[in-house]
Amino acid sequence: MIASLEQASKVYQSGDTEIVALQPTDLEIRAGELILIIGPSGSGKTTLLSLLGCVIYPTQGRVNINGTYTSALNENELAKLRLQEIGFVFQSINLISPLTGLENVMLPLQLSKTAKTETRERAEAALTAVNMADRQHFLPKELSGGQQQRVAIARALVTNPELILCDEPTAALDATSAEVIMQELKQLARQNKAVAVVTHDKRLEAYADRIIKVENGFVIP
């Protein structure tokens, strides 16, 4: 098991009102599976992903990431856990525009102070894994949306995280590019990672090992 929620909930405070974004939830995420998280707008999908991604603490209950309870950590320790254990892929891709693909992929390793030669070798290997080695010196603007997203996946996996969290990774892509991205993510799950994908895209259901529905803050496994 790579991640779990134990009666974990999230309540946001907005002025005098409390918004229950996620009801107390039990959930287990295992190595080797690609999970889709689906549900209407405002149902709590991003909140669930943020809990798994160590971006927020649960209001109640516990979140365990690869053996560590997030509530036991301070903000700095949580950020470190995030860097070590989790790779993120977003709809908006978020590559840094003046940096080449290779430089973008090297960043997380530079942040964790990996040696220079190793950083470069691992970044090149990650780009090779998503079939982008031949364009590693291109700037993001010189790549198609699908190619940019593959670089972003390389950046997410370069730290060798156990858990890869994706928020609408195919929303900005055409059908062919979306298919390539999902195949890359499926491949990562086959390499014993856990991959969780939030999506509205029905086409992605074909790739899922498991589909989790979120409705009005309730997670329906």
Ligand SMILES: Nc1ncnc2c1ncn2[C@@H]1O[C@H](COP(=O)(O)OP(=O)(O)OP(=O)(O)O)[C@@H](O)[C@H]1O
């Ligand atoms: N920082 C916040 N402060 C207050 N309320 C919030 C905050 N973040 C989310 N919410 C509320 O929590 C609920 C769940 O939001 P969440 O973003 O998890 O939904 P979602 O399923 O990801 O929606 P979408 O598909 O539109 O992205 C919503 O009612 C939202 O308004």
